[in-house]
Amino acid sequence: MIENIQPKILKRAFATIVDYGIFYALIFFLINQFGVLSHDGSKSIKGIEAFLIPVYWFLYFPVCEYRFASTLGKLPFGLKVFSEEGKQITFLQAFKRRIIDPIDLFTYGIVAFLAVKFSQNHQRLGDMFANTIVIGGEALRCINCNSKLSLEANEIIDNSYSCPECEYNGKVKA
Numbered sequence: 001m002i003e004n005i006q007p008k009i010l011k012r013a014f015a016t017i018v019d020y021g022i023f024y025a026l027i028f029f030l031i032n033q034f035g036v037l038s039h040d041g042s043k044s045i046k047g048i049e050a051f052l053i054p055v056y057w058f059l060y061f062p063v064c065e066y067r068f069a070s071t072l073g074k075l076p077f078g079l080k081v082f083s084e085e086g087k088q089i090t091f092l093q094a095f096k097r098r099i100i101d102p103i104d105l106f107t108y109g110i111v112a113f114l115a116v117k118f119s120q121n122h123q124r125l126g127d128m129f130a131n132t133i134v135i136g137g138e139a140l141r142c143i144n145c146n147s148k149l150s151l152e153a154n155e156i157i158d159n160s161y162s163c164p165e166c167e168y169n170g171k172v173k174a
């Protein structure tokens with residue numbers, strides 16, 4: 001049985017920080033390279049460079065998650081996006097789970113955190129809208145040797161795990 005989802009919520013938070021970090025690094029780069037200095041000394045971007053920002057947001061996440069079920073932030077934590085039925089997501093689903101991101105962004109991730117923590121399938125609002133789930137990193141105790149292991153997304157989908165301690169092959173859900 002999966003016993004603890006707390007580490008997974010942390011992993012999702014860190015994954016988000018990495019992905020948002022890349023996004024903000026891109027904005028920083030664009031403003032630095034193409035920004036126009038205004039009277040108060042600040043720089044701002046216009047036109048095609050400014051247009052790249054939302055384009056990046058609505059391409060990077062959907063393309064990565066559709067193609068690899070993951071992003072640069074999620075990958076190191078073993079997190080993957082699947083449909084609620086445990087299938088590979090469609091591009092439309094990948095796109096839909098981003099449409100209401102502004103709600104998460106403008107609430108500094110608080111709405112996302114609460115939704116993930118308290119909803120039954122640990123979904124963000126975008127996940128609920130797109131019928132997607134993020135899996136991987138769930139903690140489980142091996143029923144053979146009782147050591148604690150972290151499940152890979154594929155192990156949850158296949159409902160079977162291989163214990164690295166005792167090499168026992170068990171089921172995720174009995």
Ligand SMILES: [Zn+2]
Pocket residue numbers: 142143144145146147163164165166167168
């Ligand atoms: Zn074991």
